[in-house]
Amino acid sequence: MNDILQIVKDKDPQEKEFHQAVSEVMESIKPVLDANPVYRNACIPERLVEPERVILFRVPWADDQGAVHVNRGFRIEMNSAIGPYKGGLRFHPSVNLGILKFLAFEQVFKNALTTLPMGGGKGGSDFDPKGKSDNEVMRFCQSFMCELFRHIGANTDVPAGDIGVGAREIGYLFGMYKKLRNEFTGVLTGKSLGWGGSLIRPEATGFGSVYFAAEMAATRGKTLEGATCLVSGSGNVAQFTMEKLLELGGKVVTFSDSSGYIFDESGIDRDKLAYLKILKNVRRGRVSEYADKYPGAVYTAADPALDHNPLWHHKADCAFPSATQNEINGTDARNLVASGVYLVCEGANMPTTPDGADIFLDSDLLYGPGKAANAGGVSVSGLEMTQNSMRLSWTRAEVDDRLKMIMTSIHKTCLAAAEQYGSPGNYVAGANIAGFVKVVDAMMDQGLV
Numbered sequence: 001m002n003d004i005l006q007i008v009k010d011k012d013p014q015e016k017e018f019h020q021a022v023s024e025v026m027e028s029i030k031p032v033l034d035a036n037p038v039y040r041n042a043c044i045p046e047r048l049v050e051p052e053r054v055i056l057f058r059v060p061w062a063d064d065q066g067a068v069h070v071n072r073g074f075r076i077e078m079n080s081a082i083g084p085y086k087g088g089l090r091f092h093p094s095v096n097l098g099i100l101k102f103l104a105f106e107q108v109f110k111n112a113l114t115t116l117p118m119g120g121g122k123g124g125s126d127f128d129p130k131g132k133s134d135n136e137v138m139r140f141c142q143s144f145m146c147e148l149f150r151h152i153g154a155n156t157d158v159p160a161g162d163i164g165v166g167a168r169e170i171g172y173l174f175g176m177y178k179k180l181r182n183e184f185t186g187v188l189t190g191k192s193l194g195w196g197g198s199l200i201r202p203e204a205t206g207f208g209s210v211y212f213a214a215e216m217a218a219t220r221g222k223t224l225e226g227a228t229c230l231v232s233g234s235g236n237v238a239q240f241t242m243e244k245l246l247e248l249g250g251k252v253v254t255f256s257d258s259s260g261y262i263f264d265e266s267g268i269d270r271d272k273l274a275y276l277k278i279l280k281n282v283r284r285g286r287v288s289e290y291a292d293k294y295p296g297a298v299y300t301a302a303d304p305a306l307d308h309n310p311l312w313h314h315k316a317d318c319a320f321p322s323a324t325q326n327e328i329n330g331t332d333a334r335n336l337v338a339s340g341v342y343l344v345c346e347g348a349n350m351p352t353t354p355d356g357a358d359i360f361l362d363s364d365l366l367y368g369p370g371k372a373a374n375a376g377g378v379s380v381s382g383l384e385m386t387q388n389s390m391r392l393s394w395t396r397a398e399v400d401d402r403l404k405m406i407m408t409s410i411h412k413t414c415l416a417a418a419e420q421y422g423s424p425g426n427y428v429a430g431a432n433i434a435g436f437v438k439v440v441d442a443m444m445d446q447g448l449v
Contacts, residue, residue, distance in 0.1 A: 001026040001027060001030055001033075001045075004022070004026055004045045004046060004049065005019065005022055005023050005026060007046070007049075008022050008049050012097075012098065012101075014098060015097065015098030015101060015102070016098060017098050017099050017101075017102035017325060017326075017350070018098045018099075018101040018102040018105065020102065020326075020350065020353075020354060021102040021105050021106055021350060022049055022105065023354070024354065024357070024428070024432065025105070025109065025432045025436065026045065028428060028429045028432035028433055028436075029045075029432055029433060029436045031421040031422060031433075032421060032433055032436060032437060033045070035421075038444070039440055039444075042443075042444060042448070044440045044443060044444075047443065048079070048105075048108075048436075048439070048440070049105070051076050051077060051078045051079075051101065051104065052077050052078065052079060052080060053075075053076075053077040053151075054074075054075075054076055054077075054097070054101075055073075055074065055075040055076075055077070055123075055148075055151050056072065056073070056074055056097070057072070057073045057074075057147040057148075058070060058071075058072070058073070058147075059071045059072065059073045059125055059127065059140065059143050059144050059147070060143060061136070061139045061140040061143045062139060063132075063136050064133055064135060064136055071125050071126050071127040071140070072095075072125060072126050073123075073124075073125045073144050073147060073148065074095065074097065074100050074123050074124055074125065075121065075122075075123035075148060075151055075152075075157070075159075076097075076100045076101055076103075076104040076121055076122050076123060077104075077119075077121045077151070077157055078101075078104035078105060078107065078108050078119070078120045078121055078122070079108045079119050079120050079439060079443075080119035081119060081439050081440075081442035081443045081446060082111075082112060082117055082118065082119055082438065082439060082442045083111070083116070083117035083118040083119045084118065084119055084153075084154070084155055084156055084157055084158055085119045085120065085121030085156070085157035085158070086107070086111055086118035086119060086120065086121060086157075086158050086160070086378060086381065086382070086385075087103065087104055087107040087111075087120055087121040087122040087123070087159065087160065087378070088103075088122060088123075088124075088159065088160045088161055088162030088165065089122075089123045089124045089125075089159045089160070089161065089162055089165045089169075089173075090103070090122070090123075090124035090125075090162040090163045090164060090165065091124055091125050091127045091128070091129050091163070091164030091165050091169065092124070092126070092128065092163050092164045093126055093128045094126075095124045095125060095126045096126070099325070100122045100123060100124060101122075102325070102350065103122040103162075103349055104120055104121050104122035105120070106120075106349055106350060106370070106371050107120035107121065107122055107378070108120030108435070108439060109371050109431065109432060109435030109436060109439065110370075110371040110372070110374075110375045110378060110435065111375075111378055111382075111435075112434070112435040112436075112438040112439050113371065113372055113375055113410045113413060113414075113431060113434060113435050113438075114375050114378060114379045114382060114406055114410065115406060115409055116379065116382035116383075116406075117382075118158075118378065118382050118385075121157055121159075122162075123148070123159060124162065124164075124165070125140075125144060127140055127144075127164075128164070129164050129165075129169070130164075130284070134168070137168065137169060137172065138172045141169055141172035141173045141176065142172060142175075142176040144173070145172075145173050145176035145177050145180070146176065146180065148173075148177075149176070149177050149180045149181060152177075152187055153185070153187055154185045154186045154187050154385070154388070154389075158186065158187060158188065158189060158381070158385060159173075159187075159188055159189075160188065160189040160190045160377075160378070160381050161190040163235070163324070165190075166190075166236065166281075167190065167191075167192055167202070170188055170190045170191055170192075171191070171192060173188060174187070174188050174191060174195075184196075185388070186384070186385050186388025186389065189201065189381035189384045189385060190202075190381065190384075191384070193393075196384075196387075196388050197384065198380055198383055198384035198387055198393070198394070198399055199393070199394070199395065199396040199399050199400075200380055200396060200399040200400050200403060201377075201380045201381065201384055201399075202236060202240065203240040203243070203244075204240075204376045204377045204379065204380035204381075204403055205236065205237045205240070205347060205374050205376050205377030206236070206237045206238065206239065206240025206241035206242070206243065206244060206322070206347060206376075207240055207241075207243075207244045207376055207400070207403060208373075208374065208375060208376015208377065208379065208380075208403055208406075208407045209237070209241050209320060209322070209345055209346070209347040209368075209373050209374050209376060210224070210241055210244035210245055210248065210320075210345075211244075211376065211403070211404050211407040211408070212345060212368050212372065212373040212376075212407045212410065212411055213318065213320070213343060213345040213368065213373070214248065215407065215408055215411040216343055216345065216366040216368055216411065216427070217318075217343060217366070219366070219415075219425075220342075220366070222342075223248070223249075224245060224248045224249065224250045224318065225248060225249030225250065226249060226250070226251070227245075227249075227250045227251065227316075227317040227318050228250075228251050228253060228315070228316040228317050228318070229245050229250050229251065229252050229253070229316060229317065229318045229319070229320060230253065230254045230311060230312060230314060230316045230318070230319045230320065230336075230341070231245075231252055231254055231255050231319075231320045231322055231347075232254070232255065232256045232261070232309075232311055232312075232320070232321050232322055232323040232327060232348075232351075233255065233256060233257070233321075233322040233323035233324070233347070233348065234255045234256060234257045234276060234280050234287055235257075235280065235322075235323075237322040237347045237348065237374070237377075238255055238320075238322040238323065238347065239273070239276065239277055239280070239281075241320050241322050241347050242255065242268060242273055243273060245320075246268075246269070246270060246273065250318070251267045252267060252268045253265060253267060253268065253314065253316065254311050254314065255268070255276065255287065256287060256311055256323060257280075257286060257287045257323075258302065259286045259287065259288060259301065259302055260287065260288060260299055260300050260301040260302045261287065261299070261300055261302075261309075261310075261311040262287050262290050262291060262297050262298070262299055263297065263298045263300070263311070263314060264290075264294065264296065264297040264298075265296070265298075266296055272290075272294060275290070275293060276290060287299065288301075307329070307331055308329065308331035308332050308335060309327065309328070309332055312328060312332040312333075312335050312336050312339075313332075313335045313339060314339060315339045315340055316339060316340065316341055317340065317341060317342060317343065318341060318342070318343040318344070318345065319336055319341050319343070319344045319345070320344075320345050320346075320347050321344070321346055321347065321348050321351035321352065322346075322347030322348050322351075323348055323351065324348055324349075324351065325348065325349055325350045325351060326350065326351065326352070326353050327348065327351045327352075328344075328351055328352040328353065328356045329353045329355065329356050330353065330355035330356050330358075330359060332356060333352065333355070333356035333357075333359035333360055334359055336365075337359065337360075337363045337365065341365060342364075342365050342366060343365060343366040343367075343368075344360055344365060344366070344367050344368065345366075345368040345373045346368060346369055346370035346373050346374060347370070347373065347374050348370060348374065349370045349371075349374065350370055351370065352369075357369075357428065361426065361428065366427075367427060367428065368427050369427055369428045369431050371431050371432070371435065372410050372411070372414050372427060372430075372431040373427075375406070375407070375410055376403055376406070376407055379402075379403060379406045379407075380399060380403055383399060383402055383403075410431075413430070413434045414427050414430030414431045414434060415427075415430055416430070416434075417429070417430040417431075417433040417434040417437070418430030418433070420433075421433055
Protein backbone atom coordinates (compact mmCIF):
# COMPACT_ATOMS: atom_id res chain seq x y z
CA MET A 1 0.00 0.00 0.00
CA ASN A 2 2.89 2.35 0.71
CA ASP A 3 4.23 1.57 -2.76
CA ILE A 4 0.93 2.58 -4.37
CA LEU A 5 0.83 5.84 -2.45
CA GLN A 6 4.44 6.59 -3.35
CA ILE A 7 3.66 6.03 -7.03
CA VAL A 8 0.78 8.50 -6.77
CA LYS A 9 2.97 11.08 -5.02
CA ASP A 10 5.80 10.66 -7.52
CA LYS A 11 3.50 11.12 -10.49
CA ASP A 12 1.62 14.13 -9.13
CA PRO A 13 3.51 15.57 -6.13
CA GLN A 14 1.37 18.71 -5.89
CA GLU A 15 -1.99 16.95 -5.48
CA LYS A 16 -2.11 16.83 -1.67
CA GLU A 17 -5.86 16.26 -1.32
CA PHE A 18 -5.70 13.34 -3.76
CA HIS A 19 -2.80 11.81 -1.81
CA GLN A 20 -4.89 12.10 1.36
CA ALA A 21 -7.91 10.37 -0.16
CA VAL A 22 -5.83 7.56 -1.66
CA SER A 23 -3.96 7.02 1.60
CA GLU A 24 -7.16 6.61 3.61
CA VAL A 25 -8.67 4.10 1.19
CA MET A 26 -5.49 2.06 0.74
CA GLU A 27 -5.03 1.73 4.48
CA SER A 28 -8.61 0.48 4.88
CA ILE A 29 -8.57 -2.08 2.07
CA LYS A 30 -5.32 -3.85 3.00
CA PRO A 31 -7.20 -6.72 4.75
CA VAL A 32 -9.34 -7.20 1.62
CA LEU A 33 -6.27 -7.42 -0.62
CA ASP A 34 -4.59 -9.83 1.79
CA ALA A 35 -7.66 -12.07 1.68
CA ASN A 36 -8.06 -11.80 -2.10
CA PRO A 37 -4.64 -11.93 -3.81
CA VAL A 38 -6.39 -12.03 -7.21
CA TYR A 39 -7.01 -8.28 -6.78
CA ARG A 40 -3.29 -7.62 -6.33
CA ASN A 41 -2.40 -9.83 -9.30
CA ALA A 42 -4.78 -7.81 -11.48
CA CYS A 43 -3.16 -4.52 -10.28
CA ILE A 44 -6.53 -3.30 -9.06
CA PRO A 45 -5.09 -0.63 -6.70
CA GLU A 46 -2.90 0.79 -9.47
CA ARG A 47 -5.87 0.92 -11.83
CA LEU A 48 -8.18 2.50 -9.27
CA VAL A 49 -5.94 5.53 -8.64
CA GLU A 50 -5.67 6.39 -12.35
CA PRO A 51 -8.69 8.20 -13.84
CA GLU A 52 -10.13 6.61 -16.94
CA ARG A 53 -10.15 10.05 -18.52
CA VAL A 54 -9.12 13.60 -17.57
CA ILE A 55 -10.55 16.50 -19.57
CA LEU A 56 -9.03 19.99 -19.25
CA PHE A 57 -10.22 22.91 -21.34
CA ARG A 58 -10.27 26.70 -21.72
CA VAL A 59 -13.42 28.66 -20.80
CA PRO A 60 -13.44 32.22 -22.23
CA TRP A 61 -16.30 34.54 -21.27
CA ALA A 62 -17.13 38.26 -21.23
CA ASP A 63 -18.32 40.24 -18.20
CA ASP A 64 -21.04 42.91 -18.24
CA GLN A 65 -18.50 45.56 -19.22
CA GLY A 66 -17.32 43.54 -22.19
CA ALA A 67 -13.97 42.57 -20.64
CA VAL A 68 -12.83 39.06 -21.56
CA HIS A 69 -11.84 36.54 -18.87
CA VAL A 70 -10.39 33.05 -19.20
CA ASN A 71 -10.93 30.21 -16.73
CA ARG A 72 -10.06 26.54 -16.70
CA GLY A 73 -12.69 23.84 -17.03
CA PHE A 74 -12.22 20.26 -15.83
CA ARG A 75 -13.96 16.89 -15.88
CA ILE A 76 -12.44 13.84 -14.21
CA GLU A 77 -14.06 10.60 -15.37
CA MET A 78 -12.63 8.33 -12.69
CA ASN A 79 -14.33 4.95 -12.92
CA SER A 80 -17.31 3.59 -14.87
CA ALA A 81 -17.24 -0.06 -13.75
CA ILE A 82 -20.76 -0.04 -12.29
CA GLY A 83 -22.44 2.71 -14.31
CA PRO A 84 -22.11 6.09 -16.05
CA TYR A 85 -19.75 8.58 -14.44
CA LYS A 86 -21.69 10.54 -11.80
CA GLY A 87 -20.52 13.48 -9.72
CA GLY A 88 -20.87 17.19 -9.25
CA LEU A 89 -19.44 20.31 -10.86
CA ARG A 90 -17.71 22.77 -8.52
CA PHE A 91 -17.20 26.45 -9.40
CA HIS A 92 -14.72 27.96 -6.92
CA PRO A 93 -11.31 29.70 -7.14
CA SER A 94 -9.71 26.81 -5.23
CA VAL A 95 -10.59 24.26 -7.92
CA ASN A 96 -7.61 22.48 -9.41
CA LEU A 97 -6.79 19.05 -10.78
CA GLY A 98 -5.75 17.59 -7.40
CA ILE A 99 -8.94 18.63 -5.62
CA LEU A 100 -11.12 17.27 -8.41
CA LYS A 101 -9.21 13.98 -8.54
CA PHE A 102 -9.71 13.55 -4.78
CA LEU A 103 -13.43 14.30 -5.14
CA ALA A 104 -13.79 11.94 -8.11
CA PHE A 105 -11.91 9.17 -6.28
CA GLU A 106 -14.17 9.54 -3.24
CA GLN A 107 -17.20 9.62 -5.51
CA VAL A 108 -16.41 6.18 -6.94
CA PHE A 109 -16.81 4.51 -3.54
CA LYS A 110 -19.65 6.74 -2.37
CA ASN A 111 -21.69 5.94 -5.47
CA ALA A 112 -21.00 2.24 -5.07
CA LEU A 113 -22.46 2.37 -1.55
CA THR A 114 -25.78 3.81 -2.73
CA THR A 115 -26.87 0.50 -4.32
CA LEU A 116 -27.54 2.45 -7.56
CA PRO A 117 -25.67 1.80 -10.85
CA MET A 118 -23.40 4.85 -10.95
CA GLY A 119 -19.69 5.27 -11.61
CA GLY A 120 -17.62 8.14 -10.21
CA GLY A 121 -16.58 11.47 -11.66
CA LYS A 122 -16.15 15.13 -10.75
CA GLY A 123 -15.57 18.41 -12.53
CA GLY A 124 -15.77 22.15 -12.39
CA SER A 125 -13.82 25.35 -12.86
CA ASP A 126 -11.75 27.93 -11.00
CA PHE A 127 -14.49 30.45 -11.89
CA ASP A 128 -15.97 32.26 -8.86
CA PRO A 129 -19.72 32.95 -9.16
CA LYS A 130 -19.65 35.22 -6.08
CA GLY A 131 -20.24 38.83 -6.98
CA LYS A 132 -21.14 37.99 -10.58
CA SER A 133 -24.41 39.05 -12.19
CA ASP A 134 -26.87 36.47 -13.47
CA ASN A 135 -25.91 37.36 -17.04
CA GLU A 136 -22.20 36.87 -16.29
CA VAL A 137 -22.88 33.48 -14.71
CA MET A 138 -25.04 32.54 -17.70
CA ARG A 139 -22.32 33.50 -20.20
CA PHE A 140 -19.72 31.53 -18.26
CA CYS A 141 -21.97 28.43 -17.99
CA GLN A 142 -22.75 28.55 -21.69
CA SER A 143 -19.07 28.79 -22.61
CA PHE A 144 -18.25 25.96 -20.17
CA MET A 145 -20.91 23.69 -21.70
CA CYS A 146 -19.72 24.45 -25.24
CA GLU A 147 -16.80 22.13 -24.50
CA LEU A 148 -18.21 19.83 -21.81
CA PHE A 149 -21.15 18.70 -23.96
CA ARG A 150 -18.78 16.59 -26.09
CA HIS A 151 -17.92 14.38 -23.12
CA ILE A 152 -21.21 13.85 -21.23
CA GLY A 153 -24.55 12.16 -21.81
CA ALA A 154 -27.35 10.36 -19.99
CA ASN A 155 -25.60 7.00 -20.46
CA THR A 156 -22.01 8.29 -20.35
CA ASP A 157 -21.46 10.97 -17.70
CA VAL A 158 -24.15 12.78 -15.71
CA PRO A 159 -22.86 15.84 -13.80
CA ALA A 160 -24.70 17.55 -10.95
CA GLY A 161 -24.15 20.60 -8.77
CA ASP A 162 -21.61 21.12 -6.02
CA ILE A 163 -20.08 24.19 -4.35
CA GLY A 164 -20.90 27.25 -6.48
CA VAL A 165 -23.25 25.32 -8.75
CA GLY A 166 -26.89 25.48 -7.76
CA ALA A 167 -30.23 25.53 -9.58
CA ARG A 168 -29.32 28.72 -11.46
CA GLU A 169 -26.11 27.28 -12.88
CA ILE A 170 -27.66 23.88 -13.66
CA GLY A 171 -30.38 25.67 -15.63
CA TYR A 172 -27.92 27.63 -17.75
CA LEU A 173 -25.78 24.53 -18.33
CA PHE A 174 -28.74 22.38 -19.31
CA GLY A 175 -30.12 25.02 -21.66
CA MET A 176 -26.87 25.17 -23.62
CA TYR A 177 -26.51 21.37 -23.68
CA LYS A 178 -30.06 21.06 -25.07
CA LYS A 179 -29.31 23.65 -27.75
CA LEU A 180 -26.02 22.03 -28.80
CA ARG A 181 -27.28 18.42 -28.85
CA ASN A 182 -30.87 19.17 -29.93
CA GLU A 183 -32.21 16.71 -27.38
CA PHE A 184 -33.99 16.85 -24.04
CA THR A 185 -32.42 14.15 -21.88
CA GLY A 186 -31.46 13.56 -18.25
CA VAL A 187 -27.85 14.64 -18.72
CA LEU A 188 -27.68 16.79 -15.56
CA THR A 189 -29.22 16.25 -12.14
CA GLY A 190 -30.31 18.94 -9.72
CA LYS A 191 -32.66 20.33 -12.36
CA SER A 192 -35.68 22.45 -11.46
CA LEU A 193 -38.92 20.56 -10.89
CA GLY A 194 -40.66 22.00 -13.95
CA TRP A 195 -38.22 20.41 -16.39
CA GLY A 196 -37.06 17.07 -15.07
CA GLY A 197 -35.88 17.67 -11.53
CA SER A 198 -36.71 15.51 -8.53
CA LEU A 199 -38.41 16.43 -5.32
CA ILE A 200 -36.04 16.20 -2.30
CA ARG A 201 -32.92 16.66 -4.50
CA PRO A 202 -31.92 20.03 -2.93
CA GLU A 203 -32.49 18.60 0.54
CA ALA A 204 -30.97 15.18 -0.10
CA THR A 205 -27.37 15.56 1.13
CA GLY A 206 -28.38 17.30 4.35
CA PHE A 207 -31.37 15.05 5.02
CA GLY A 208 -29.32 11.95 4.23
CA SER A 209 -26.55 13.00 6.58
CA VAL A 210 -29.03 13.32 9.44
CA TYR A 211 -30.66 9.98 8.59
CA PHE A 212 -27.22 8.37 8.73
CA ALA A 213 -26.48 10.10 12.05
CA ALA A 214 -29.77 8.83 13.48
CA GLU A 215 -28.81 5.27 12.51
CA MET A 216 -25.40 5.70 14.17
CA ALA A 217 -26.97 7.11 17.34
CA ALA A 218 -29.41 4.19 17.49
CA THR A 219 -26.49 1.76 17.85
CA ARG A 220 -26.00 3.27 21.32
CA GLY A 221 -29.67 3.50 22.18
CA LYS A 222 -29.77 7.25 21.52
CA THR A 223 -31.84 9.55 19.30
CA LEU A 224 -31.20 13.06 17.98
CA GLU A 225 -34.13 14.48 19.94
CA GLY A 226 -32.82 17.06 22.38
CA ALA A 227 -29.25 16.80 21.04
CA THR A 228 -27.24 20.02 20.81
CA CYS A 229 -25.64 20.10 17.37
CA LEU A 230 -22.77 22.04 15.80
CA VAL A 231 -23.14 22.59 12.04
CA SER A 232 -20.56 24.26 9.80
CA GLY A 233 -21.32 25.87 6.47
CA SER A 234 -24.44 27.76 5.44
CA GLY A 235 -25.01 26.45 1.94
CA ASN A 236 -27.36 23.81 0.67
CA VAL A 237 -25.98 20.92 2.75
CA ALA A 238 -25.83 22.87 6.00
CA GLN A 239 -29.28 24.40 5.57
CA PHE A 240 -31.06 21.10 5.07
CA THR A 241 -28.99 19.37 7.74
CA MET A 242 -30.32 22.00 10.14
CA GLU A 243 -33.87 21.60 8.82
CA LYS A 244 -33.91 17.83 9.35
CA LEU A 245 -32.28 18.14 12.79
CA LEU A 246 -35.03 20.56 13.82
CA GLU A 247 -37.65 18.14 12.49
CA LEU A 248 -36.16 15.34 14.62
CA GLY A 249 -36.06 17.52 17.74
CA GLY A 250 -32.38 18.51 17.70
CA LYS A 251 -31.03 21.91 18.69
CA VAL A 252 -28.64 23.59 16.22
CA VAL A 253 -26.42 26.34 17.65
CA THR A 254 -23.83 27.11 14.92
CA PHE A 255 -23.33 27.68 11.20
CA SER A 256 -20.66 29.46 9.17
CA ASP A 257 -19.32 30.76 5.89
CA SER A 258 -15.83 31.73 4.73
CA SER A 259 -16.01 35.03 6.63
CA GLY A 260 -16.69 33.53 10.07
CA TYR A 261 -19.30 31.68 12.13
CA ILE A 262 -22.43 32.24 14.22
CA PHE A 263 -23.02 30.82 17.69
CA ASP A 264 -26.68 31.13 18.74
CA GLU A 265 -26.96 29.60 22.20
CA SER A 266 -30.75 29.77 22.23
CA GLY A 267 -30.89 27.60 19.11
CA ILE A 268 -31.69 28.21 15.46
CA ASP A 269 -35.43 27.71 15.13
CA ARG A 270 -37.49 27.44 11.94
CA ASP A 271 -37.99 31.21 11.62
CA LYS A 272 -34.27 31.86 12.00
CA LEU A 273 -33.48 29.15 9.47
CA ALA A 274 -35.95 30.69 7.02
CA TYR A 275 -34.12 34.02 7.40
CA LEU A 276 -30.76 32.29 6.84
CA LYS A 277 -32.04 30.71 3.61
CA ILE A 278 -33.12 34.09 2.27
CA LEU A 279 -29.83 35.64 3.36
CA LYS A 280 -27.67 33.03 1.60
CA ASN A 281 -29.84 31.85 -1.30
CA VAL A 282 -31.54 35.08 -2.38
CA ARG A 283 -29.49 37.99 -1.09
CA ARG A 284 -26.19 36.03 -1.16
CA GLY A 285 -25.10 37.87 2.00
CA ARG A 286 -22.64 37.01 4.78
CA VAL A 287 -23.49 35.23 8.05
CA SER A 288 -22.53 38.32 10.08
CA GLU A 289 -25.89 39.80 9.03
CA TYR A 290 -27.63 37.08 11.04
CA ALA A 291 -26.13 38.52 14.23
CA ASP A 292 -27.45 41.95 13.23
CA LYS A 293 -30.93 40.48 12.84
CA TYR A 294 -30.76 38.38 16.04
CA PRO A 295 -28.70 40.25 18.69
CA GLY A 296 -28.58 37.18 20.95
CA ALA A 297 -26.33 35.46 18.43
CA VAL A 298 -22.56 35.94 18.47
CA TYR A 299 -20.58 36.37 15.25
CA THR A 300 -16.88 35.46 15.25
CA ALA A 301 -14.82 36.48 12.24
CA ALA A 302 -12.53 33.87 10.68
CA ASP A 303 -8.93 34.23 11.87
CA PRO A 304 -6.40 32.52 9.58
CA ALA A 305 -3.73 32.90 12.28
CA LEU A 306 -5.51 30.44 14.59
CA ASP A 307 -4.48 26.79 14.55
CA HIS A 308 -8.11 25.73 15.07
CA ASN A 309 -11.69 26.73 14.32
CA PRO A 310 -13.47 27.95 17.48
CA LEU A 311 -16.80 26.76 16.04
CA TRP A 312 -15.77 23.25 17.07
CA HIS A 313 -14.99 24.26 20.67
CA HIS A 314 -18.56 24.69 21.92
CA LYS A 315 -20.12 22.10 24.20
CA ALA A 316 -22.42 19.85 22.19
CA ASP A 317 -23.60 16.30 21.56
CA CYS A 318 -23.20 16.03 17.78
CA ALA A 319 -21.15 17.71 15.05
CA PHE A 320 -22.03 17.99 11.36
CA PRO A 321 -19.14 19.43 9.31
CA SER A 322 -20.95 20.57 6.18
CA ALA A 323 -18.71 23.21 4.61
CA THR A 324 -15.61 21.97 2.78
CA GLN A 325 -12.63 19.63 2.82
CA ASN A 326 -10.14 19.60 5.73
CA GLU A 327 -12.10 22.00 7.92
CA ILE A 328 -11.50 19.91 11.07
CA ASN A 329 -7.83 19.43 12.01
CA GLY A 330 -6.28 17.55 14.92
CA THR A 331 -6.79 20.44 17.36
CA ASP A 332 -10.43 20.76 16.35
CA ALA A 333 -10.94 17.01 16.76
CA ARG A 334 -9.45 17.08 20.27
CA ASN A 335 -11.68 20.05 21.12
CA LEU A 336 -14.77 18.19 19.94
CA VAL A 337 -13.92 15.13 22.02
CA ALA A 338 -13.20 17.29 25.06
CA SER A 339 -16.49 19.17 24.58
CA GLY A 340 -18.50 15.98 24.99
CA VAL A 341 -19.43 15.35 21.36
CA TYR A 342 -20.32 11.66 20.92
CA LEU A 343 -21.16 11.73 17.19
CA VAL A 344 -19.50 13.34 14.15
CA CYS A 345 -21.31 12.99 10.82
CA GLU A 346 -19.67 14.45 7.72
CA GLY A 347 -21.96 16.34 5.34
CA ALA A 348 -19.01 17.74 3.37
CA ASN A 349 -16.47 15.73 1.36
CA MET A 350 -13.43 14.76 3.48
CA PRO A 351 -13.86 17.63 5.97
CA THR A 352 -11.52 16.01 8.52
CA THR A 353 -7.74 15.90 8.16
CA PRO A 354 -5.97 12.54 8.67
CA ASP A 355 -4.77 13.46 12.18
CA GLY A 356 -8.29 14.58 13.08
CA ALA A 357 -9.77 11.34 11.76
CA ASP A 358 -7.24 9.32 13.77
CA ILE A 359 -8.33 11.13 16.95
CA PHE A 360 -11.98 10.36 16.23
CA LEU A 361 -11.22 6.70 15.51
CA ASP A 362 -9.12 6.38 18.68
CA SER A 363 -11.86 7.93 20.82
CA ASP A 364 -15.20 6.49 21.84
CA LEU A 365 -17.29 8.69 19.56
CA LEU A 366 -19.26 7.62 16.48
CA TYR A 367 -17.60 8.88 13.31
CA GLY A 368 -19.47 8.80 9.97
CA PRO A 369 -17.16 9.58 7.02
CA GLY A 370 -18.43 11.68 4.13
CA LYS A 371 -18.37 8.96 1.50
CA ALA A 372 -21.07 7.17 3.51
CA ALA A 373 -22.79 9.93 5.46
CA ASN A 374 -23.23 12.43 2.64
CA ALA A 375 -24.19 9.93 -0.05
CA GLY A 376 -27.80 11.11 0.11
CA GLY A 377 -27.20 13.79 -2.50
CA VAL A 378 -25.90 11.48 -5.19
CA SER A 379 -28.49 8.87 -4.19
CA VAL A 380 -31.35 11.22 -5.07
CA SER A 381 -29.44 12.27 -8.19
CA GLY A 382 -29.57 8.61 -9.14
CA LEU A 383 -33.29 8.57 -8.38
CA GLU A 384 -33.67 11.68 -10.57
CA MET A 385 -31.91 9.80 -13.39
CA THR A 386 -34.36 6.93 -12.94
CA GLN A 387 -37.37 9.25 -13.07
CA ASN A 388 -35.99 10.94 -16.22
CA SER A 389 -35.51 7.57 -17.90
CA MET A 390 -39.06 6.54 -17.03
CA ARG A 391 -40.52 9.96 -17.97
CA LEU A 392 -42.33 10.32 -14.64
CA SER A 393 -42.06 12.08 -11.29
CA TRP A 394 -42.34 10.51 -7.86
CA THR A 395 -43.98 12.30 -4.94
CA ARG A 396 -41.98 13.98 -2.20
CA ALA A 397 -42.88 11.22 0.24
CA GLU A 398 -41.80 8.50 -2.22
CA VAL A 399 -38.39 10.07 -2.82
CA ASP A 400 -37.84 10.78 0.88
CA ASP A 401 -38.75 7.20 1.78
CA ARG A 402 -36.30 5.86 -0.83
CA LEU A 403 -33.59 8.20 0.46
CA LYS A 404 -34.11 7.02 4.02
CA MET A 405 -34.01 3.38 2.90
CA ILE A 406 -30.75 3.98 1.01
CA MET A 407 -29.07 5.69 3.98
CA THR A 408 -30.21 2.88 6.29
CA SER A 409 -28.80 0.35 3.81
CA ILE A 410 -25.48 2.22 3.60
CA HIS A 411 -25.23 2.23 7.39
CA LYS A 412 -25.84 -1.53 7.60
CA THR A 413 -23.41 -2.22 4.76
CA CYS A 414 -20.63 -0.20 6.43
CA LEU A 415 -21.07 -1.96 9.76
CA ALA A 416 -21.17 -5.40 8.12
CA ALA A 417 -18.02 -4.80 6.05
CA ALA A 418 -16.12 -3.42 9.05
CA GLU A 419 -17.14 -6.44 11.12
CA GLN A 420 -16.18 -8.89 8.37
CA TYR A 421 -12.66 -7.51 8.03
CA GLY A 422 -11.81 -7.08 11.70
CA SER A 423 -12.70 -3.44 12.42
CA PRO A 424 -16.09 -3.59 14.17
CA GLY A 425 -17.78 -0.20 14.51
CA ASN A 426 -15.26 1.53 12.25
CA TYR A 427 -17.40 3.32 9.65
CA VAL A 428 -14.35 4.61 7.76
CA ALA A 429 -13.03 1.11 7.14
CA GLY A 430 -16.51 -0.23 6.46
CA ALA A 431 -17.36 2.43 3.86
CA ASN A 432 -14.05 2.06 2.05
CA ILE A 433 -14.17 -1.74 2.04
CA ALA A 434 -17.80 -2.07 0.95
CA GLY A 435 -17.42 0.45 -1.86
CA PHE A 436 -14.09 -1.04 -2.95
CA VAL A 437 -15.37 -4.62 -3.17
CA LYS A 438 -18.38 -3.68 -5.29
CA VAL A 439 -16.30 -1.63 -7.76
CA VAL A 440 -13.39 -4.04 -8.11
CA ASP A 441 -15.60 -7.09 -8.57
CA ALA A 442 -17.20 -5.28 -11.53
CA MET A 443 -13.75 -4.36 -12.85
CA MET A 444 -12.64 -8.00 -12.62
CA ASP A 445 -15.76 -9.16 -14.46
CA GLN A 446 -15.14 -6.67 -17.29
CA GLY A 447 -11.51 -7.61 -17.93
CA LEU A 448 -8.41 -5.51 -18.41
CA VAL A 449 -9.88 -2.27 -19.81
